[in-house]
Amino acid sequence: MEVRSRDLDFGVRNGELGMGKNAIGRQMPDLLIEGGVAITMVNGEAPIPKARVLVSNGRIIGIGKVEEVRIPLDGQFEIIDAHDAIIMPGLINVHTHAAMTLFRGMADDLPLKQWLLKKIFPAEAKFLTPETVYWGALLGCLEMIASGTTCFADGYFFQDQTIRAAHAAGLRGLIAQGVIDFPAPGIPDPRENIRIAKEFIERWLGFSDRVIPGIFCHSPLTCSGQTLRNAWEISKEHQLPLQIHLSETVEEVNEIIKRYGTRPVPYLDRLGLVDGSLIAAHGVHLDSSEMARLKEKGAKIAHVPESNMKLGSGVAEISQMIEIGLTVGLGTDGCSSNNNLDLFCEMDTATKLAKVFDRNPMSLNAGVTLRMATVGGAAVLGLEKEIGTLEQGKRADIIVVDLKSPHLCPVYDPVSALVYSANGGDVKDVIVNGRVLMKDKEFMTVDADEVMGKVREISQRIGGAGSR
Numbered sequence: 001m002e003v004r005s006r007d008l009d010f011g012v013r014n015g016e017l018g019m020g021k022n023a024i025g026r027q028m029p030d031l032l033i034e035g036g037v038a039i040t041m042v043n044g045e046a047p048i049p050k051a052r053v054l055v056s057n058g059r060i061i062g063i064g065k066v067e068e069v070r071i072p073l074d075g076q077f078e079i080i081d082a083h084d085a086i087i088m089p090g091l092i093n094v095h096t097h098a099a100m101t102l103f104r105g106m107a108d109d110l111p112l113k114q115w116l117l118k119k120i121f122p123a124e125a126k127f128l129t130p131e132t133v134y135w136g137a138l139l140g141c142l143e144m145i146a147s148g149t150t151c152f153a154d155g156y157f158f159q160d161q162t163i164r165a166a167h168a169a170g171l172r173g174l175i176a177q178g179v180i181d182f183p184a185p186g187i188p189d190p191r192e193n194i195r196i197a198k199e200f201i202e203r204w205l206g207f208s209d210r211v212i213p214g215i216f217c218h219s220p221l222t223c224s225g226q227t228l229r230n231a232w233e234i235s236k237e238h239q240l241p242l243q244i245h246l247s248e249t250v251e252e253v254n255e256i257i258k259r260y261g262t263r264p265v266p267y268l269d270r271l272g273l274v275d276g277s278l279i280a281a282h283g284v285h286l287d288s289s290e291m292a293r294l295k296e297k298g299a300k301i302a303h304v305p306e307s308n309m310k311l312g313s314g315v316a317e318i319s320q321m322i323e324i325g326l327t328v329g330l331g332t333d334g335c336s337s338n339n340n341l342d343l344f345c346e347m348d349t350a351t352k353l354a355k356v357f358d359r360n361p362m363s364l365n366a367g368v369t370l371r372m373a374t375v376g377g378a379a380v381l382g383l384e385k386e387i388g389t390l391e392q393g394k395r396a397d398i399i400v401v402d403l404k405s406p407h408l409c410p411v412y413d414p415v416s417a418l419v420y421s422a423n424g425g426d427v428k429d430v431i432v433n434g435r436v437l438m439k440d441k442e443f444m445t446v447d448a449d450e451v452m453g454k455v456r457e458i459s460q461r462i463g464g465a466g467s468r
């Protein structure tokens with residue numbers, strides 16, 4: 001069990017223990033990060049040069065310039081050296097299917113329908129078991145840690161295993177049980193899909209406040225109106241977000257119009273699903289009135305540009321969404337349609353794709369894009385009070401990006417360097433809830449060789465069955 005926020009006292013007591021105005025004096029730090037430039041992502045706050053961050057009991061208790069944030073002389077704490085580096089909030093992946101690392105590179109260069117029906121669904125039916133999902137999800141967690149993601153929203157099957165993997169790795173997440181009206185891995189009878197999702201949520205709710213269970217409807221085409229409504233009721237009952245794939249392709253939109261006589265957003269609206277708990281992934285083919293309705297009802301968008309590009313689905317009109325004030329976060333989607341979980345690469349793609357789509361080099365600038373991957377992601381998941389920025393009282397989900405590489409020299413603007421020049425491989429330290437998951441590029445929670453070995457073994461079974 002994690003320590004819950006109500007158990008902690010965050011009252012500021014300036015000066016106690018001689019720790020200065022930017023630290024909570026009563027608490028002794030257990031982790032110190034210092035030396036680099038801190039990008040806090042707090043609105044309007046400039047980068048802090050030669051920064052120091054103090055962490056205690058999973059929370060940030062002090063942040064500022066080294067000379068402003070004093071530390072107790074007799075304290076014993078772990079130190080992360082961030083000289084020649086950027087200290088920033090961990091990135092938040094708002095849409096993925098972590099265990100799909102198992103199918104990375106197995107079915108490339110295909111349109112969505114063919115990719116899904118001819119390759120992915122059959123491979124999932126044949127090869128997904130609790131064991132394979134565990135190792136695939138753990139590999140996903142490792143990859144996310146390695147590339148600076150500290151929190152992820154996941155939707156898949158056998159999700160007890162993804163929760164186990166997130167716990168083993170130490171990541172934060174919203175991990176949702178998949179619901180689809182076909183026989184699916186772990187759900188041979190689709191009439192059981194809602195019951196299984198409900199039991200999954202009840203099993204894990206309250207187990208940890210770092211890993212939250214949820215419900216993920218595959219799409220408005222693969223779930224009936226009744227299934228969608230039942231899923232919504234469960235999400236409402238437990239005040240959890242409801243994830244769904246929405247308006248990914250033109251074909252999907254046309255099919256919904258044919259079946260239900262209206263476009264996807266009005267259709268979901270009719271069912272009562274469009275509200276502040278809805279997280280809609282893709283949103284490639286939303287018209288202006290659909291975007292306006294999502295904004296009006298407080299629904300959230302998971303923007304997954306690389307997956308949309310790889311499957312040739314189209315370009316989500318992200319500039320317009322941001323302009324009207326929709327809450328947007330960034331995701332990678334699963335590894336089979338990306339083919340990695342690197343949010344630094346996703347930021348680079350997102351901004352350049354928006355520029356080329358809008359034919360405007362000022363579209364989705366570096367600052368807006370970085371917000372989407374941090375603050376925006378936190379808001380999409382309803383966790384904005386806990387994560388997404390570096391500030392006193394927030395959870396210590398922090399990454400350190402090493403700048404000692406040729407492609408990061410020189411740095412005029414750290415935000416520009418992070419979005420346009422860096423990649424996930426530049427991340428050297430990762431902290432979640434105050435726990436160090438990667439230090440100097442060394443994984444601290446999981447045996448990476450063992451995980452990769454297991455996934456290679458599984459991939460031989462998949463490849464050997466002639467899935468390609």
Ligand SMILES: [Zn+2]
Pocket residue numbers: 095096097245281333334
């Ligand atoms: Zn997806």
